[in-house]
Amino acid sequence: MGFDFDMTAEDIKVFLDEADEQLQVMEAGVLRLEKEGESPEHLQEIFRAAHTLKGSSATLGHRKMAEVTHAMENVLDKLRKGKLAVSTAVVDTLFACLDVLMSFKEEIATGEEGDVTTEGIISRLGAIDQAATGATAPVSAAAAQGGSPVAPGGMPPLSPAEEGHLRAGQGRGLTPVWLLAAVDKNASMPAVRTFQLLLAVGDAGEAVRSWPTLQEVEEDKLGEEIKALFLTGQRLDAVRTALAGVPEIQIIELTALASETGARPAPAAQAAAAVMAYQAPEVLTPAAAPAQEKSAAAVKGGKNARTVRVDVDVMDNLMSLVGELVIDRTRLLQVLTRLETEREGDDMAQVMSGALAHIGRMTSDLQDEIQRARMLPVDNLFRKFPRMVRDVAQKAVKEIEFVILGEETELDRSVIEEIGDPLMHLLRNSVDHGVEPAGDRLRAGKPAKGTVTLEAFHEENYIIISVRDDGRGMDPQRIRTSAVRKGLITEDAARRMPDHEVINLVWAPGFSTAEQVSDISGRGVGLDVVQKNIEKLNGSVEIRTEVGKGTEFRVKLPLTLAIIRSLQVQVLDTTYCMPLSSVVETDRIPVSAIQTVRQREVIVKRGEVIPILRLIEAFELERPEGYVEPDEYFVVIVSVMGKQIGIVVDTLIGEGDVVIKPLGTFIGDVPGISGATIMGDGDVAIILDISSLINTVKAELNRTGSELNSGRR
Amino acid sequence: MAQQQQRDTLTQIVVFQLGHELYGAEIAVVREVGPLQRVTRVPRTPRYVEGVTNLRGRVIPVVDLRRRLGLEVSAPTKATRIAVAELEAGQVGMIVDSVQEVLRVPASAIEPPSPMMSKLDADYVQGIAKVDGRLIILLDLPRVLQREERKVV
Structure with a gap:
């Protein structure tokens, strides 16, 4: 059944945005109640949000939402006035309310009535409410004994x-x-x-x-x-x-x-x-620890700033319009150069040169401003996680202290949108597989409560998001056994593979070390998907782990999706860009430096054997007539997750920021290529997908039975 | 259905040349026509995909229509143009030898493709228009530019 609200689409949108905010406030509040015990401040906050939502849902005409928020208000009011104590039951019920409200919000967003009813949740709230009232009589006796x-x-x-x-x-x-x-x-x-x-x-x-x-x-x-x-x-x-x-x-x-x-x-x-x-x-009692600075940040985020809501599409359009401006400016610069050479001393050329310099400054300011407007604190994303971690921990019967750090770090909006799922998966993985059951932890001399930390911070031009736990760590031996059993690698290869490479086998499709498939992490979605999604964002992810101490997943992301710093190279008449994040170094080598080991061309650098890939060969490019093989090559050494290869190119052009454009569905996915970009002269350059190129080499090596970057010959 | 609607209406057709033949496409599909500009080859794509080019800040694929239709390929001239088709998959540029004109063709002047046509896959042809004694082959661009199953490279 569809809904028919007496409201414009715009009003509904405003309502939904507001409901989102109130639900987030409530969720954060209930989480804090659970963690820090009852505090009048938090209760007041949740109460206020429920009250606001009650008002606006009633105005909108969504009766069910108004009913639930009304029943919540009753319970919250008793909590606020101390007539009811915060217990696990209360917290669980409040969470259940939020889930119900969330599904109602979804109903409003889609205009389709779902199958969630209010009876169950309202009776749960009623039970709590009743318990408070019913308990009033005997309380005096219990209260005298100091009981709550x-x-x-x-x-x-x-x-x-x-x-x-x-x-x-x-x-x-x-x-x-x-x-x-x-x-x-x-x-x-x-x-x-x-x-x-x-x-x-x-x-x-x-x-x-x-x-x-x-x-x-x-x-x-x-x-x-x-x-x-x-x-x-x-x-x-x-x-x-x-x-x-x-x-x-x-x-x-x-x-x-x-x-x-x-x-x-x-x-x-x-x-x-x-x-x-x-x-x-x-029954949860207020934590003795003083409120952490974290809640200060949350308060700051909750304040009403002088802002307007802008559609993401509008921002994207603005960004590409600026991109076009930059390109036109470059064209005009070329005209200017011609003007200057053809009509020396012409004051027209001088005026044009001044104006162009000004346009140049303005476009780059404009670009920076739009870039800034696209940035959001990661808090927008991170605040979804405490609830999820709590639920997963509860289901896995584990006690988890979830710590969030650096939530004020800013990241491009589109990156924030895309990184949510991979992070959620990594967090689940940490709770589910990383942190051991309490018994094992105690035996290992660790506190029964495991700690999972989610942290964001800047590092050069990147954002690092770290998901780490103090759990059991990854055991290379177990991974070896498991990988061999699953047929991902031969026993022989597994034995010869160094530990740090073995760890990376967990990224292979179909790999999962969990002996029991749980309904939390083991849902068929493996870490390989996480890795793929991160790479789609031009990011990378690496594992740091120590047996018995814990595991860290470090996700490295560009500040923005749309623009990457790149190294530009040329092969034949085409310019290719490589994300600078994967480039280790560049080198000029004589042809004689290339050796052949088991039919694979390699170079040796600092005693390390690095396989090389000639783009001309890999892409089967046609050499023009009269093409002469040079006697010197440029090699770009690239590395993704510890695997190195050298890419042979004709020339190095330089470094620069490029705006990534998709190749579109007509061309589709091309192995080795992640997109295209428009250069200053208006030409299109191809952006290379380094990890896919490395995988091609890896696959070839596997066929010939050699290894990649083992440091041995 | 489309033909019934066309019976008494005028169809606007962009007419272009490939080799010695005239081809046409509905103006609703052909978005614009521009000069041949630099096209960057994209590796690991079929031969008829000439590459990608910059259309006012957007990167669009460019197809060599002669190659796509299995015609003889020739070097570009001053008259060579890129006609941009608007498809569901986005915009696709097509290299054509020259663009002639936009014609209004009455539906009655359009013959359905005959089974005798062997040179071109009849699948690609919507019909043949006879205008002033000239024959114009009307292409079904969405079909012509449909990507077949990718060969594993």
């Missing part, structure tokens, strides 16, 4: 027999645990999953009561949620791991109702109330 008035939301009353069971269990030193879970909405066998979960609960301890009961499950009487109260002698995280093993089940809340160390039976008369009022150990 939090009871599991939505727990139905117990029968006297069940209460007795609960008390007896506590008497035996068992901990009562409250579980709230839900079966995935698209699970095909919800009853089976529910049954499995309840069995897992039985394995983990003694069930006091479950809603639904096992019998109800057998009769197929299922609700949206599964609740259980049980007694266990195990640690809560062990129980969580056991329950998380049930497929298609989401654990919404798992709370110990008494402290795990000293569970004492409550006085009989107060038992039921006490159970309700026991402070859950997982």
